[in-house]
Amino acid sequence: MSTHAGLRVVVTGATGNVGTSVVNALSEDPDVADVLGLARRRPEASLPGVRWEAVDLSREDSPGALDRHLADVDAVVHLAWRFQPTHDPVVTWRSNVLGSVRVFEAVARAGVPTLVHASSVGAYSPGPKDVPGVDEEWPTHGWPDAAYCREKSYLERVLDSFELRHPGVRVVRMRPGFLFKEQAASEQRRIFAGRYVPGALLRPDLLPFVPDLPGLRLQVLHTDDAARAYRAAVLTDVRGAFNLAAEPVLGPRELADLLDARVVRVPTAVVRTALSAAWRAHAVPASPRLxxxxLRLPVLDCARAHDLLGWQPSRSSQEALSAFLRGVRGGAGLDTPPLSGRQWG
Known part of the structure; x- marks a missing residue:
């Protein structure tokens, strides 16, 4: 870890699932003197040691605001990401890709020495599902039919070019698996199932089976554990990419055990057809392309994060997913616009 005290850190996307955990982790560290959280909508929430400002990265006039906020900053953690609308990928491209490019360019103009970027397992090309999995050298071409993967992969190429043009900036790319915590459950329910699906329906007794689909093997991590890795990336003199995930890998059997459900073999085409019909009808926001x-995501090897960041998750993948399910059923949330909860009766 760095011994430098008094770091000033800016976090974009600071009010979301990852952002709220990252600003908390940074604000609690004695080596960090100031944390500025940027978000599209300024929250009412008050967190000790964290200041808030509103910046919409999709706007063409956002570079001016970014330049003001990044002056004399030691590190930028770029987390801002928009998952919807999945029916209009131009909107997410403007926010996610063009917005990220604006952040990278502002980092270079301001001379910020460290940029930590939130990439994803979704940036990886399809790969093997066996443990220990692929390391950070695996190709990052994504699954081009899915907007999320396409955007994450494109930004990997942007950062390749950025690092060549700005070798003085220490660039770190975090590539986590699926991130869950109880307080973000309501937001994630809205993102993937839609705002009109009550969380109370996600009770084990109402989920009688888990489909046994080829390729259904998920790597899950508690968001607070991911935040500790982000903090380590800010404070440690490292570069490059880091895979982040907890053990064990969750397949149909592990998911069924967690939900006290049965495993039932279901043809992938049946599930995809049903999801596609629901998505076209705007009944669910999750795209069939995602x-x-x-089903094609590779299993990740996280040895590099363990070795170079000194990072280990404190919760298992089952504990992280259990926290999400508990939060969904209870309508958990936080006092920020993305994470506001709703208590279902």
Whole structure:
């Protein structure tokens, strides 16, 4: 770890699932003197040691605001990401890709020495599902039919070019698996199942089976554990990419045990057809193309994060997913616009 005290850190996307955990982790560290959280909508929430400002990265006039906020900053943690609308990928491209490019360019103009970027397992090309999995050298071409993967992969190429043009900036790319915590459950329910699906329906007794689909093997991590890795990336003199996930890998059997459900073999085409019909009818926001990508994601080897960041998750993948299910059923949330909860009766 760095011994430098008094670091000033800016976090974009600071009010979301990962952002709220990262600003908390940073604000609690004695080596960090100031944390500025940037978000599209300024929250009412007050966190000790954290200041808030509103910046919409999709706007063409956002570079001016970014330049003001990044002056004399030691590190930028770029987390801002928009998952919807999945029916209009131009909107997410403007926010996620063009917005990220604006952040990278502002980092270079301001001379910020460290940039930590939130990439994803979704940036990886399809790969093997066996443990220990692929390391950070695995190709990052994504699954091109899914907007999320396409955007994450494109930004990997942007950062390749950025690092060549700005070798003085220490660039770190975090590539986590699926991130869950109780307080973000309501937001994630809205993102993937839709705002009109009550969380109370996600009770084990109402989920009688888990489909046994080829390729259904998920790597899950508690968001607070991911935040500790982000903090380590800010404070440690490292570069490059880091895979982040907890053990064990969750397949149909592990998911069924967690939900006290049965495993039932279901043809992938049946699930995809049903999801596609629901998505076209705007009944669910999760795209069938993202479903295709999930079944092709490689299993990650996280040895590099363990070795160079000194990082180990404190919770298992089952504990992280259990926290999400508990939060969904209870309508958990936080006092920020993305994470506001709703208590279902």
């Amino acid at each position: 479903f295709d990508a999930v």
